[in-house]
Each structure stands twice: as C-alpha cells, then as structure tokens.
Amino acid sequence: MKTITLGLLGFGTVGGGAYEALRMTEEQFTKKLGVKLKVKKILVNTLKKKRRDDIDPSVFTTNAKDIIADPDIDIVAEAMGGIEPATAYMLEAMRYGKHVVTANKAAVAHNFEILTKTAERYGVLFRMEACVAGGIPILNAITQVLQANKFEEVLGILNGTTNYILTQMTKYGLPYEEVLKDAQEKGFAEADPTDDVEGIDVANKLSILMALSFGKYVHPTEIPREGITGVTMEDIEKAKAEGKTIKLIASAVDNNGELEYSVKPVALPNDHPLAAVSNEYNAVFLKGNAVGELMFQGKGAGALPTGSAFGGDILNIMALSGGKML
Numbered sequence: 001m002k003t004i005t006l007g008l009l010g011f012g013t014v015g016g017g018a019y020e021a022l023r024m025t026e027e028q029f030t031k032k033l034g035v036k037l038k039v040k041k042i043l044v045n046t047l048k049k050k051r052r053d054d055i056d057p058s059v060f061t062t063n064a065k066d067i068i069a070d071p072d073i074d075i076v077a078e079a080m081g082g083i084e085p086a087t088a089y090m091l092e093a094m095r096y097g098k099h100v101v102t103a104n105k106a107a108v109a110h111n112f113e114i115l116t117k118t119a120e121r122y123g124v125l126f127r128m129e130a131c132v133a134g135g136i137p138i139l140n141a142i143t144q145v146l147q148a149n150k151f152e153e154v155l156g157i158l159n160g161t162t163n164y165i166l167t168q169m170t171k172y173g174l175p176y177e178e179v180l181k182d183a184q185e186k187g188f189a190e191a192d193p194t195d196d197v198e199g200i201d202v203a204n205k206l207s208i209l210m211a212l213s214f215g216k217y218v219h220p221t222e223i224p225r226e227g228i229t230g231v232t233m234e235d236i237e238k239a240k241a242e243g244k245t246i247k248l249i250a251s252a253v254d255n256n257g258e259l260e261y262s263v264k265p266v267a268l269p270n271d272h273p274l275a276a277v278s279n280e281y282n283a284v285f286l287k288g289n290a291v292g293e294l295m296f297q298g299k300g301a302g303a304l305p306t307g308s309a310f311g312g313d314i315l316n317i318m319a320l321s322g323g324k325m326l
C-alpha cells in the first residue's frame with residue numbers, strides 16, 4: 001500500500017489535536033483511501049517538553065529544514081502560529097514541491113496572494129480550512145460544494161472569546177471586565193486578549209473568507225474594524241429593549257457589484273439565525289443566488305474541532321495525490 005509522508009510544523013493545540021483526530025480515524029481512512037499516512041517529522045520550539053508516549057522522540061526536531069527540504073515528505077502541515085517564520089516555511093515547502101496545509105489565519109490573511117500564487121506556480125495543493133471558524137467546514141463548502149453560486153452576503157461570528165463575553169454580558173448583565181477575567185480563568189480567552197477583543201483575529205478570518213467567497217482579497221488591516229471593548233451594558237440593554245442581540249459580526253455584502261465589508265458589533269434582530277449563537281460557538285450565515293440562505297454552526301477553536309478541519313485537509317490531499325477519490 002502506498003504511503004504518504006507528512007511533516008508537521010507545530011505540535012500545540014492544533015498540531016496535537018490533528019494528530020489525535022488522525023490517530024483515532026487511522027484504520028477508517030487507510031481502508032477508505034487505500035493509502036497509509038506516516039508522520040515523519042514534527043517541528044517544535046523545544047525538545048525539552050514532554051510529548052505523547054506513542055511518538056518516538058527522534059520524530060521531533062527544532063530544525064525546519066529537516067521537514068521542508070526532506071524529499072520523502074509529501075505534505076507539510078503548519079500549525080505553529082505567527083506570521084513569520086511560518087509564511088517563509090510554507091513558501092519554501094511549496095518550492096520544494098510539497099503540498100501545504102495550514103491553520104494559521106494571520107499568516108494566510110497577510111500573505112494570501114503570495115501563498116496561493118506560489119502554490120499554483122509549483123503545482124502543489126494549499127489548504128486552510130482550520131483558519132476560519134475552527135471545526136466548521138466553511139472554506140471547503142464555499143470553494144467546492146457551493147461553487148455554482150454567486151454569494152450575496154457572508155456574515156460570521158468568527159471568534160469564540162468575544163462571543164462568550166457578549167453572551168455572558170447579555171444573559172447575566174455582567175460587566176465586560178468581569179466576564180473577560182472569567183473567560184481567561186476558563187481558558188476561553190488569552191492572557192493578552194487584544195487580537196480577540198479588538199477584532200484583529202476576526203479581520204484575518206474575514207480577509208480569507210472574502211478572498212474565497214467573492215474572489216476579492218483585502219489585506220486585514222484594510223478592513224474597517226471595531227472590537228467589543230466599547231460595548232457597554234447600556235448598549236446591551238438598549239438592544240434588548242428593541243428585541244435585538246449584540247454580536248461581533250464579520251460582514252461582507254455584495255451591494256450591486258460593490259463589496260462592502262467590516263468587523264464590528266452589530267445589534268441583530270433576535271429572529272436572525274446568528275442572534276441565537278451563544279458562548280464560545282462560531283457560525284457563518286450566507287446567501288448564495290442558487291442555494292439561498294445557509295447557516296453553519298459549530299466549535300471555532302480547541303484541539304479536536306480544529307484538528308478535525310486540519311486533519312480533514314491532510315486526508316483530502318492524500319485522496320487527491322494518490323489515494324482513492326472519496
């Protein structure tokens with residue numbers, strides 16, 4: 001049986017989650033695809049951390065070249081985070097003829113054009129499902145199953161931390177600072193929550209979503225953006241009195257051929273499908289001219305939900321590059 005060889009860049013929440021998701025389904029996908037998967041090398045920052053017992057310690061390396069330049073490796077899957085050196089590693093891997101999978105929305109949003117053009121130039125596949133809305137298969141849906149549509153509107157709740165904070169403020173009348181502290185204690189918010197609460201993370205995701213759904217790439221810093229730090233209890237109470245719920249919404253709307261886009265808190269009517277999406281859940285609501293309205297909801301972060309998307313991209317490439325088509 002043919003073996004496809006994988007190199008992982010990063011073995012944290014996403015890399016580790018994908019490894020676990022693939023390990024749990026190995027028998028199933030090997031039988032289905034007729035191809036085996038071998039994880040040859042894993043790049044990490046330090047060799048001192050305790051890793052999984054079922055992985056030989058010699059698989060871990062701190063030298064990216066061990067993966068990128070290894071002629072045996074077919075697929076490089078990047079989940080290290082940060083724009084650099086992650087982008088440079090992905091570009092280099094493509095130049096070496098390797099297919100690339102990434103979960104790194106910041107790197108993709110900032111370098112979308114060079115990454116996609118380099119993949120095209122070197123004839124390799126480039127997949128990024130885990131970058132937007134974690135476990136929700138929105139990018140594969142948009143780029144594959146929904147291709148026979150012109151999109152009129154794509155709206156998303158794309159950040160679990162801010163959705164959790166706004167939900168708690170709305171449900172229990174708790175002030176922003178108190179909910180943020182609670183979210184940090186529960187692990188839903190980073191120690192430095194700036195990227196989340198200022199909408200930076202969501203702008204990265206919207207940039208990718210727009211490039212794939214409308215064919216228009218906008219650098220994330222060019223997207224009008226407002227986070228949730230200015231949302232007060234008065235705003236929330238006023239929205240409630242009007243039958244509305246405040247959500248941090250990533251929005252891209254085709255207005256007669258003109259694409260309008262933003263990231264900002266919006267008071268949605270309570271009967272809008274996105275208004276009911278609560279706590280750490282993510283969702284994408286879209287309108288296609290053929291399919292009509294569609295709503296996707298699920299977990300936008302975490303080891304296994306994100307590992308599901310990241311692992312799915314790896315298996316999709318395995319199927320396309322030698323396995324049986326599903």
Ligand SMILES: NC(=O)c1ccc[n+]([C@@H]2O[C@H](COP(=O)([O-])OP(=O)(O)OC[C@H]3O[C@@H](n4cnc5c(N)ncnc54)[C@H](OP(=O)(O)O)[C@@H]3O)[C@@H](O)[C@H]2O)c1
Nearest residue numbers: 010011012013014044045046079080081103104301302306
């Ligand atoms: N966490 C989520 O739920 C989630 C969801 C969707 C997308 N993402 C994206 O996925 C990416 C990874 O996130 P994560 O949460 O998995 O991060 P993480 O838990 O911090 O893991 C990062 C991994 O990469 C390694 N690493 C980082 N910088 C490195 C460098 N310069 N050289 C070598 N190894 C390096 C780390 O090594 P050590 O283990 O030695 O520290 C670690 O294994 C990010 O781009 C993030 O935005 C995350």
